[in-house]
Amino acid sequence: MYREDSSRYKNFSRRALILGAGQVTLFGILAGRMYQLQVLESNRFRTLSDENRINLRLLAPLRGRIYDTFGKPLATNEENYRLLLVTEQVHDVSKTLQALSRLIEISDFDRKRILKESRKKKSFVPITIQENLDWKEVSQIEVNSPDLPGVIIDSGQRRIYPFGKIFSHLIGYVAPVTEKDKTRERKQNPLFQLPGFKFGKAGVEKRLDYRLRGGAGNSQLEVNAVGRVIRELSRHEGRPGDDVVLTIDKLIQNLAVEKLRDEKSAAAVVMKINNGEILALASVPGYDPNAFDIGMSKKEWEEISSDPLAPLINKAVAGLYAPGSTFKMVVAMAALEHGVITPNTKVHCKGHVELGNHRFHCWKKTGHGPVKLREAIQQSCDTYFYEIARQLGINKIAEMGRRFGLGKVTEIDLPNERSGLMPTSAWKKKKLGSAWQQGETLVAGIGQGFVLTTPLQLAVMTARIVSGREIKPKLIKAFISNGVIRELKAPKSKKIKILKSYRRIVMSGMDAVSNTPRGTGYRARIQDDEFDLAGKTGTVQVKSISQYERDTRVLKNRERPWIERDHALFVAFAPVKNPRYSIAVVVEHGGRGSTVAAPIARDILRATLKRENAKKKDLE
Amino acid sequence: MTFGQKFCQINWLLIVLLIVLAFIGCAMLYSAGDASWDPWAKRHLIRFGVGLLLMIIVAVIDIRIWLRHAYTLYFIILALLIAVEVIGVISGGAQRWINLGIVQLQPSEIMKISLVLALAKFFHSASLEEIGRPTLLIVPLLLVSAPVILVLRQPDLGTAIILIMTAGVIFFLAGVRAWKFGVLIGTILLSLPFAWAMLHSYQKNRILIFLDPESDPLGSGYHIMQSKIALGSGGVFGKGYLEGTQSHLKFLPEKQTDFIFTMLAEEFGMVGGLLLLLVYTLILIYCFAIALRVHNQFGRLVTLGIGGTFFFYIFINIAMVMGLLPVVGIPLPMVSYGGTAMLSILIGFGFIICSYVYRDIRVGRNGNANLD
Numbered sequence: 001m002y003r004e005d006s007s008r009y010k011n012f013s014r015r016a017l018i019l020g021a022g023q024v025t026l027f028g029i030l031a032g033r034m035y036q037l038q039v040l041e042s043n044r045f046r047t048l049s050d051e052n053r054i055n056l057r058l059l060a061p062l063r064g065r066i067y068d069t070f071g072k073p074l075a076t077n078e079e080n081y082r083l084l085l086v087t088e089q090v091h092d093v094s095k096t097l098q099a100l101s102r103l104i105e106i107s108d109f110d111r112k113r114i115l116k117e118s119r120k121k122k123s124f125v126p127i128t129i130q131e132n133l134d135w136k137e138v139s140q141i142e143v144n145s146p147d148l149p150g151v152i153i154d155s156g157q158r159r160i161y162p163f164g165k166i167f168s169h170l171i172g173y174v175a176p177v178t179e180k181d182k183t184r185e186r187k188q189n190p191l192f193q194l195p196g197f198k199f200g201k202a203g204v205e206k207r208l209d210y211r212l213r214g215g216a217g218n219s220q221l222e223v224n225a226v227g228r229v230i231r232e233l234s235r236h237e238g239r240p241g242d243d244v245v246l247t248i249d250k251l252i253q254n255l256a257v258e259k260l261r262d263e264k265s266a267a268a269v270v271m272k273i274n275n276g277e278i279l280a281l282a283s284v285p286g287y288d289p290n291a292f293d294i295g296m297s298k299k300e301w302e303e304i305s306s307d308p309l310a311p312l313i314n315k316a317v318a319g320l321y322a323p324g325s326t327f328k329m330v331v332a333m334a335a336l337e338h339g340v341i342t343p344n345t346k347v348h349c350k351g352h353v354e355l356g357n358h359r360f361h362c363w364k365k366t367g368h369g370p371v372k373l374r375e376a377i378q379q380s381c382d383t384y385f386y387e388i389a390r391q392l393g394i395n396k397i398a399e400m401g402r403r404f405g406l407g408k409v410t411e412i413d414l415p416n417e418r419s420g421l422m423p424t425s426a427w428k429k430k431k432l433g434s435a436w437q438q439g440e441t442l443v444a445g446i447g448q449g450f451v452l453t454t455p456l457q458l459a460v461m462t463a464r465i466v467s468g469r470e471i472k473p474k475l476i477k478a479f480i481s482n483g484v485i486r487e488l489k490a491p492k493s494k495k496i497k498i499l500k501s502y503r504r505i506v507m508s509g510m511d512a513v514s515n516t517p518r519g520t521g522y523r524a525r526i527q528d529d530e531f532d533l534a535g536k537t538g539t540v541q542v543k544s545i546s547q548y549e550r551d552t553r554v555l556k557n558r559e560r561p562w563i564e565r566d567h568a569l570f571v572a573f574a575p576v577k578n579p580r581y582s583i584a585v586v587v588e589h590g591g592r593g594s595t596v597a598a599p600i601a602r603d604i605l606r607a608t609l610k611r612e613n614a615k616k617k618d619l620e
Numbered sequence: 621m622t623f624g625q626k627f628c629q630i631n632w633l634l635i636v637l638l639i640v641l642a643f644i645g646c647a648m649l650y651s652a653g654d655a656s657w658d659p660w661a662k663r664h665l666i667r668f669g670v671g672l673l674l675m676i677i678v679a680v681i682d683i684r685i686w687l688r689h690a691y692t693l694y695f696i697i698l699a700l701l702i703a704v705e706v707i708g709v710i711s712g713g714a715q716r717w718i719n720l721g722i723v724q725l726q727p728s729e730i731m732k733i734s735l736v737l738a739l740a741k742f743f744h745s746a747s748l749e750e751i752g753r754p755t756l757l758i759v760p761l762l763l764v765s766a767p768v769i770l771v772l773r774q775p776d777l778g779t780a781i782i783l784i785m786t787a788g789v790i791f792f793l794a795g796v797r798a799w800k801f802g803v804l805i806g807t808i809l810l811s812l813p814f815a816w817a818m819l820h821s822y823q824k825n826r827i828l829i830f831l832d833p834e835s836d837p838l839g840s841g842y843h844i845m846q847s848k849i850a851l852g853s854g855g856v857f858g859k860g861y862l863e864g865t866q867s868h869l870k871f872l873p874e875k876q877t878d879f880i881f882t883m884l885a886e887e888f889g890m891v892g893g894l895l896l897l898l899v900y901t902l903i904l905i906y907c908f909a910i911a912l913r914v915h916n917q918f919g920r921l922v923t924l925g926i927g928g929t930f931f932f933y934i935f936i937n938i939a940m941v942m943g944l945l946p947v948v949g950i951p952l953p954m955v956s957y958g959g960t961a962m963l964s965i966l967i968g969f970g971f972i973i974c975s976y977v978y979r980d981i982r983v984g985r986n987g988n989a990n991l992d
Binding site for chain 2: 033049
């Protein structure tokens with residue numbers, strides 16, 4: 001028995017050894033796996049662990065403000081108080097809402113939405129009850145906060161346009177990102193993922209959006225497996241957007257809008273001649289940009305976007321109008337340069353010109369008789385310009401127009417600017433497939449037919465006539481980033497290749513328009529002793545006058561339906577000696593340039609000059 | 621032997637090692653409770669105290685008494701397992717507990733010990749020649765399969781595997797020929813398709829996900845992925861005590877039970893993990909040392925059988941949290957929170973120490989003992 005047990009013991013010992021070896025091997029595997037996970041692959045898992053726990057939350061940067069040239073704020077940010085509800089701190093959501101509704105108004109729609117969200121969202125994710133609370137509401141809720149557990153007042157920023165409609169097109173507006181904004185940026189820029197993020201959709205807000213917007217900050221939050229925030233690990237405040245100072249003078253802009261407001265649809269641009277700075281750029285009707293930030297109802301939006309007066313369009317840069325007689329300076333300079341006329345060349349106006357079997361009428365049925373260039377401008381004789389246009393040909397007219405900034409964009413810092421049109425025979429061939437007709441040249445000679453310009457281009461044209469330089473409109477005066485003002489210098493403008501005497505003669509023609517009794521703009525001259533202006537009227541037919549009408553009686557503008565009335569235009573510079581400002585006013589279907597557009601331009605220019613004097617006195 | 625003599629014979633160093641383990645467990649449970657003694661750390665210590673007492677009681681009772689009553693004990697526990705089937709409390713989708721008024725008992729845990737005792741008693745009385753006869757193996761195989769089937773019905777795959785593995789160790793140590801294991805393994809492999817059909821869908825799922833955890837990162841594979849992330853991000857030296865982000869931010873599931881090793885390795889890194897493994901290794905070396913010094917087959921088989929159970933607990937648990945084995949729900953001995961498991965382990969060590977205390981008693985195959 002002892003022997004037997006001894007053999008059993010030997011057998012046991014041998015097998016115990018094998019077992020032990022097996023166990024050591026298996027533990028070795030465990031240690032190896034530990035080495036693999038914790039040393040070799042540790043970096044990968046560390047990243048995964050951080051991704052697990054760290055939630056990067058974006059912080060909205062403060063949007064840059066927009067100022068006028070004197071530092072008056074045109075677009076600012078305002079603290080916006082919103083009411084949030086954290087359901088995990090609330091026993092009964094509907095009871096809390098009831099208590100709240102005694103303090104503020106909660107619509108049925110909101111009530112339903114909040115109840116729905118409270119069921120769907122995680123209990124620690126705040127639900128927005130209401131945005132844009134006013135101070136009274138905020139303080140009322142603050143006072144009652146002990147009775148309202150889980151109700152938090154959160155502050156954010158909202159965009160404010162203190163002058164509303166006056167700057168609607170110029171400043172534009174910001175609005176929340178919608179599904180329709182399928183820009184590449186929306187996908188790439190993390191800012192666009194921010195709830196409640198708004199970006200520029202029109203005007204300066206759109207064009208300079210990138211600068212105004214700034215850079216997003218972020219806050220690293222530690223979250224647990226269900227997403228609850230445990231603590232903030234780090235916080236980088238965003239880079240606030242740059243402030244923008246415009247060349248605009250709020251007062252003049254205001255006045256321009258005031259003056260245009262009586263018209264259904266009109267635009268005006270005032271600029272400084274020497275550097276192209278835009279002092280006012282107005283378009284009516286406008287809209288209240290503040291409405292977009294708060295959120296516009298579908299009905300409001302449809303109303304505004306389907307309005308035939310197109311309140312959303314900035315007519316100063318995107319409205320295309322035949323320049324009418326305001327184009328005559330360009331035709332005159334082309335004729336002078338190409339030797340078609342001298343200042344003393346006389347053309348006999350008998351009230352119309354015949355070309356083939358077609359008759360081209362002067363606005364004055366009885367005719368002006370023999371006229372020289374200066375008189376032709378002064379009295380806006382159409383016959384004179386039919387004649388010189390016929391001799392010039394369309395291409396030379398168009399070429400001169402382009403030199404003065406027509407037919408191409410002025411590159412102003414505003415979106416959706418249109419280039420207008422300086423038609424040429426090649427253009428017509430290409431675009432319409434037909435040959436240019438001489439009759440069309442005649443019509444173009446008085447700024448009608450294919451010729452199209454924007455009010456801004458007309459103001460630029462006038463400034464170029466005065467200065468002889470390629471003045472470009474300048475809207476941005478300076479950027480302010482981090483408190484440092486960086487002024488934008490206007491690029492040195494090139495000289496326009498044209499003899500000074502040619503410009504002089506059309507300018508004296510314009511002087512005659514406003515300041516001689518026979519001038520078409522005489523009644524809209526500035527009658528103060530210290531100020532004066534020189535301009536050119538334009539009245540553009542939108543409907544051709546039939547022979548029947550001519551034979552009987554041409555209806556007065558007032559007698560025609562609005563849509564068939566003439567466009568009224570006026571361009572001017574002031575003062576006559578040492579001109580500093582140019583202006584263009586277009587009143588859609590306003591009637592005659594001399595009686596509708598010219599007085600508006602006069603009032604704006606007079607105010608501009610007066611303001612200049614006042615400033616001088618201030619400085620002294 | 622007087623009680624005092626017996627008391628002196630107890631392996632105190634082994635007990636120190638067990639205490640070290642219990643304190644490691646306590647520290648980790650304190651961390652798991654977010655730096656709080658409640659709800660786990662305190663109770664863990666109390667249970668350890670109770671278990672330690674039971675262990676010493678078991679250790680000083682004469683091994684012959686245990687030998688005599690091994691089968692009785694086995695059948696009592698088997699009866700309890702059946703009782704679980706009948707009056708067990710539904711818990712976590714599996715019937716594992718039996719309510720004894722104040723304490724809830726998990727008979728399957730105790731079965732791991734009593735099966736070792738029963739098998740050791742059986743092989744103690746069989747000579748090597750007898751063991752060579754295949755027919756002799758019928759009885760021990762029945763002893764194993766009865767509890768395995770009951771445990772599988774609960775269903776508790778982890779315990780079933782431990783029971784089978786432990787039995788395998790005892791069969792092997794008792795001298796069962798290697799080819800028979802070959803036959804058995806072959807049979808098991810052949811019956812796998814049938815076993816697969818019998819598994820609960822969640823068990824099947826666990827195995828499938830084990831094979832490819834990243835296929836289901838938000839479902840069941842989530843646990844394994846998060847566990848690996850926790851371990852890996854711990855690196856060599858860990859994130860520091862109470863600083864484990866994975867565990868404290870609740871990315872890690874079951875951190876107080878099955879995944880406690882993950883938490884330890886996250887907070888103390890590979891160094892911590894290896895140190896724990898070292899403590900376990902020392903305890904296992906102790907078991908082998910004791911087994912080789914015991915002069916009776918019963919004591920030897922009990923020592924290495926229980927040592928084997930202990931080993932499988934450790935290996936399966938750690939391999940599981942490191943993604944080497946499927947998640948089967950086996951705690952880390954002495955560290956994981958869980959009352960019955962800790963008691964059964966301490967009672968098991970009671971038997972190992974008992975074998976040591978009575979190492980010089982030679983017991984004949986028929987049960988006659990003589991001291992020399």
